[in-house]
Amino acid sequence: MTVALSTQSNFADPDAAYRLIVEAHRGLGDEQSAALDAALVLILANHIGNLDLLREAVTLAKRSVVDGG
Template structure:
């Protein structure tokens, strides 16, 4: 049984996308990768469920 929510959750998905794109504007490739790493760790901690994290990792790798 999947615990990972994959249905759209943002009321304004375009704004969410723009937020992620704008966060990288002007950053080097290295700084952008560091931002991504920090963001993943912050959001993984926010989720706080190892089963969900494992599902998300598997989905991202598929």
């Protein structure tokens, strides 16, 4: 079964999702903030549980960082 990576917002309130992530970083230093991001990525990658989707997501994320969006 092939599953496509969803790149459209799946949140009823995407702004609330964004605020939740931003607020999670409040009060953290740079290293703690980076560790939080890494932990969140690993938790969500495990939840996805699909190596092909993860590979596609990593490619898209890396492209957005290298190409500047």
